[in-house]
Amino acid sequence: MNTFLSEWTKLVSTKAIYWTTGLFLFFGVGFAAVYGLDVPADPMVKLWTGMDIRIIKATSVVAAVAALSFFVTIVQATMVVTSEYRHNYQSVSFMATPNRLKVVMAKWFLYSIFIAILTFVTVLASLYMTKRVSGELSSTLPVWSDEGAIHVLWGYPVAAVLLVTFTQGVSWLLRQTAGAISIMGLWFFALENLLGLLPKVGKYIVKYGPINNFNAFLTKTSIDDIQWDYNGSIAYFGVWAVVIFIAGAIVVRQRDA
Known part of the structure; x- marks a missing residue:
């Protein structure tokens, strides 16, 4: 319990967490407002019917959450x-809690709870922001009965949480x-698509x-020629996240503080 309290104090005692949380909300809710002001016509409906029918899609509303947030x-x-390593006080943490895995799990657990709540609140606020500014189109997004909205919620x-585990x-x-951050940023935005240009x-x-x-999984778009659908994709990503997290935890135990 003392380890959890210590890690919570570290988390909430820096200005960076408040500024970045504000950005998280701003990107998600701000984009939702802009999207709701000018909802584009559904391209698939237009392709099949030739009509410009505008319907609010939940996955489109939270597109900025999926990318920027x-x-x-x-x-x-x-x-x-890494902040402890940057300020060189990680040894103090490990001296206070000799079982380093407790420190690793406390950091993961506390921030995972924090980000899960923040993400839910941002997604919900984004959906209702779009409904509020979209006028008569708001009826096309029944938040609590729409399949797409339930999926993003x-x-x-x-x-x-899985992204936190991976990171x-x-x-x-x-x-x-x-x-x-550089490695994760490159990987998150471009790396796999760039490597996809390699032959064979x-x-x-x-x-x-x-x-x-x-x-x-985020876009509910299954990858072609693969053994699972988009729900299987998040399980596959989860396996990657857990394996990398375990590797990181093992390294923490074995190397010098």
Whole structure:
């Protein structure tokens, strides 16, 4: 319990967590407001019927959460781990709690709860922001009965926790803020698609890359020629996240503080 209280104090006693949390909310809710002001016509409906029918799609409303806000999650999850190394007081934490795995799990658990709640609140606020500004189109998004809305309300917090697991695993391996954020940022935004340009192996990287599977779940778009649908994709990403997190935890135990 003392370890949890200590890690909670560290989490909430820095200005960075408040600024980045504000950005998380701003990106998600701000984009939802802009989207709601000018909802585009559904391209598939127009393709089949030739009519410009505008329907609010929940996955489109929270598109900025999936991209920009989740990058903020990467930054926060990294700083939870690496700030101690940057300020060189990680030894104090490990002296206070000799069982280093307790420190690792406390950091993961506390920030996972924090980000799950923040993500749920942001997604819910985004959906209602779009409904509020979209006028007569608001009726096309019944938040609590729409399949897409239900998916983002539970799916995005789950995805956020798994992204934290993945990111903190990388952070424990590297122990360096700029390096971990750079690697995760590149991986999150571009790496797998760039590697997909490689001959022969590229198509397999695109199909089985963890971030591509992560995005497939967020957008409810199953990857072609793969053994699972978008729900299986988040389970696949979860396996990657757990394996990397365990690798990071093992390294923490074995190397010098």
